[in-house]
Amino acid sequence: MICKQIRALYVFITSLLLMVTSNAFSNELESVRVWPSPDETRVVVDLKSEVDFSYFTLSSPYRVVVDLKNTNLTAKLPVLVKDSKILAKIRSSTAPSKGTYRLVFELKAKVTPNLFKLKPTPGGQYGHRLVVDLPHSSRSSSKPNQPVSNASATAVSKDASQLAGNADIIVAIDAGHGGEDPGSIGPTRKYEKHATLSISRKIAEQLNSVPGVKAVMTRKGDYFVNLNKRSDIARSSKAHLLVSIHADSFRSAKPRGGSVFVLNTRRANTEISRWVEKHEEQSELLGGAGEVLAKTNTDKNVSQTLLDLQFSHSQKEGYKVATNILKEMGKVTRLHKKEPVHASLAVLKSPDIPSVLVETGFISNPTEEKLLFQRSHQDKLARALSKSIVQYFEQNPPEGTLFAQRKTAKKHRVVRGDSLSAIAKQYGSSTQAIMKANNLKSSGLKIGQTLIIPGSSKPIAIAKASNPVETEEITHTVKSGEYLGKIASKYKVSVASIKQQNSLKRETLWVGQKLKITVKLKDLPVRKHKVKRGEFLSKIAKKYGVTIDSIRKTNKLRSDTLAVGQILLIPNK
Ligand SMILES: [Zn+2]
Numbered sequence: 001m002i003c004k005q006i007r008a009l010y011v012f013i014t015s016l017l018l019m020v021t022s023n024a025f026s027n028e029l030e031s032v033r034v035w036p037s038p039d040e041t042r043v044v045v046d047l048k049s050e051v052d053f054s055y056f057t058l059s060s061p062y063r064v065v066v067d068l069k070n071t072n073l074t075a076k077l078p079v080l081v082k083d084s085k086i087l088a089k090i091r092s093s094t095a096p097s098k099g100t101y102r103l104v105f106e107l108k109a110k111v112t113p114n115l116f117k118l119k120p121t122p123g124g125q126y127g128h129r130l131v132v133d134l135p136h137s138s139r140s141s142s143k144p145n146q147p148v149s150n151a152s153a154t155a156v157s158k159d160a161s162q163l164a165g166n167a168d169i170i171v172a173i174d175a176g177h178g179g180e181d182p183g184s185i186g187p188t189r190k191y192e193k194h195a196t197l198s199i200s201r202k203i204a205e206q207l208n209s210v211p212g213v214k215a216v217m218t219r220k221g222d223y224f225v226n227l228n229k230r231s232d233i234a235r236s237s238k239a240h241l242l243v244s245i246h247a248d249s250f251r252s253a254k255p256r257g258g259s260v261f262v263l264n265t266r267r268a269n270t271e272i273s274r275w276v277e278k279h280e281e282q283s284e285l286l287g288g289a290g291e292v293l294a295k296t297n298t299d300k301n302v303s304q305t306l307l308d309l310q311f312s313h314s315q316k317e318g319y320k321v322a323t324n325i326l327k328e329m330g331k332v333t334r335l336h337k338k339e340p341v342h343a344s345l346a347v348l349k350s351p352d353i354p355s356v357l358v359e360t361g362f363i364s365n366p367t368e369e370k371l372l373f374q375r376s377h378q379d380k381l382a383r384a385l386s387k388s389i390v391q392y393f394e395q396n397p398p399e400g401t402l403f404a405q406r407k408t409a410k411k412h413r414v415v416r417g418d419s420l421s422a423i424a425k426q427y428g429s430s431t432q433a434i435m436k437a438n439n440l441k442s443s444g445l446k447i448g449q450t451l452i453i454p455g456s457s458k459p460i461a462i463a464k465a466s467n468p469v470e471t472e473e474i475t476h477t478v479k480s481g482e483y484l485g486k487i488a489s490k491y492k493v494s495v496a497s498i499k500q501q502n503s504l505k506r507e508t509l510w511v512g513q514k515l516k517i518t519v520k521l522k523d524l525p526v527r528k529h530k531v532k533r534g535e536f537l538s539k540i541a542k543k544y545g546v547t548i549d550s551i552r553k554t555n556k557l558r559s560d561t562l563a564v565g566q567i568l569l570i571p572n573k
Pocket of ligand 1: 192
């Protein structure tokens with residue numbers, strides 16, 4: 001008790017002393033750095049010592065005015081900002097009182113800024129800072145933001161395709177650190193944040209070339225994204241998996257090799273505390289705002305049982321992915337740990353999303369620092385990672401996805417005259433693979449027996465460049481009485497092209513079967529639109545992406561006035 005009081009008094013006196021000293025010596029504004037990100041622009045003001053500041057906002061034109069007490073300028077002003085959606089210019093202005101330095105942020109729209117101070121980083125990369133966060137929309141900056149500008153469109157199409165059973169598998173790729181937070185720094189002063197972004201971009205590119213897989217990046221440039229927002233982005237994109245990319249470091253140059261961390265809530269070990277110390281505390285210090293801690297505390301109030309259930313699923317899946325990744329990564333780089341390492345890390349704490357964290361190598365090791373920035377090595381890592389991720393989803397396809405459809409479609413009911421080798425040939429599989437998948441001791445088959453045909457051992461083909469505007473891939477559900485020739489003529493395509501696109505070996509179809517067909521837009525079946533209250537021609541034209549004139553012509557309209565309930569034919573571009 002007494003001890004505590006003395007300590008409190010001591011803290012009080014020291015802070016008094018600090019205030020006196022910082023008042024006695026003038027502070028210095030050393031530099032201003034601007035980090036635009038897709039949904040906010042962060043301005044970092046570097047100062048010689050802790051700053052005493054106040055601010056207010058002005059309208060017409062919109063500005064944020066920040067007064068820095070007892071501060072001189074050594075930085076170069078004004079700063080013209082070209083690539084921010086919200087900030088145009090940072091300049092100085094007449095000081096309200098002697099010794100105060102006034103900064104003016106000229107804005108393009110009204111925003112509620114978020115200002116906070118950051119202490120120097122332990123590694124000494126940065127000193128005292130004042131951060132000015134300018135959200136790009138008027139929404140509160142603490143709300144999870146949509147990851148991509150066309151996110152709503154993506155979500156809609158995903159829901160529709162999920163019903164059709166051919167949804168994409170979404171993989172969130174999280175490039176560690178960024179912006180104000182450099183991550184670990186290599187012996188030749190190379191930053192972890194740059195390696196993680198290049199490697200992540202390559203992984204996303206590889207994944208996007210696989211039909212049925214879509215990558216979403218939690219950051220696309222050199223800016224800071226806090227840990228909660230990273231999982232928010234993954235969650236709002238409905239990601240099936242989150243893969244966080246990092247580079248390891250150690251105080252000595254010796255350790256090298258990659259490792260993979262997986263979520264674990266219970267088992268804490270020295271690896272974890274080392275990692276947390278190095279990555280997270282640093283990230284929090286660099287990111288500031290205290291948001292991470294606040295959120296962690298509320299999470300504790302969530303029903304533990306519910307969390308446990310979700311965690312155990314995510315952990316199990318995460319472990320499988322991690323094992324796959326280690327297997328493939330081990331072929332292209334040295335491994336530091338051959339087994340997945342259990343950890344409890346904020347970026348992995350998305351109970352609903354299986355998550356893994358990949359340390360691609362040790363940036364503190366001179367050889368690996370060089371490798372991590374070598375394009376060919378980054379390519380190898382990206383290929384290994386995307387390959388192992390795709391493999392995992394081939395083995396464990398989430399419901400409603402194209403991968404799942406592919407997998408479930410492969411069942412064969414034995415009919416008279418079937419032989420194992422003929423069936424293998426028919427499905428592009430092998431006798432051994434079918435025997436193994438069905439636990440068969442001999443090659444003898446029974447009529448009526450259902451065989452599981454294992455997924456083709458061939459890797460899934462890489463997509464051709466996506467079609468521009470002329471064609472569109474649609475899914476046709478076979479109705480009673482339909483046959484290939486009829487469907488082909490309906491969409492003005494050939495029977496062969498439908499067979500090829502759907503890898504059909506025979507011409508027999510079943511009712512409810514889903515066929516992918518690439519249709520020329522102009523050959524799409526005619527669309528009809530029933531006019532609703534408040535709709536007008538230009539609105540309808542925009543909805544279908546056609547011109548007003550083409551609607552006028554198709555429907556032989558004499559005037560642009562529409563009646564509610566009127567049926568319009570929509571031309572196919
Ligand atoms: Zn890191």
